[in-house]
Amino acid sequence: xxxxxxxxxSFRQNLIIMAKNKPIGDNARKGAVRNRSQVFNxxxxxxxxxxxxxxxxxxxTSGGKFxxxxxxx
Numbered sequence: 087x088x089x090x091x092x093x094x095x096s097f098r099q100n101l102i103i104m105a106k107n108k109p110i111g112d113n114a115r116k117g118a119v120r121n122r123s124q125v126f127n128x129x130x131x132x133x134x135x136x137x138x139x140x141x142x143x144x145x146x147t148s149g150g151k152f153x154x155x156x157x158x159x
Contacts, residue, residue: 118154125158133157 121138124146133151136158137143146152 118156122152122155123158124152124155 122135122143124133124135126132127134127145130145132149133146134142135144135146135152135155144152151157
């Protein structure tokens with residue numbers, strides 16, 4: 087007796103499809119990063135990113151602002 091298994095079912099039907107920021111390579115983001123903000127540090131002259139709890143998360147060392155992150159006053 088032969089047992090034949092069929093795996094033609096697409097795996098995408100079982101996955102939760104996430105939001106996409108396409109087209110890739112256009113250097114743009116659709117929507118802002120939530121619960122994040124950035125503030126300018128005048129001593130280092132660099133922007134610092136804050137996380138949702140207010141702690142500093144990252145420093146932008148290449149200059150300029152973080153993309154898609156709101157700026158505090």
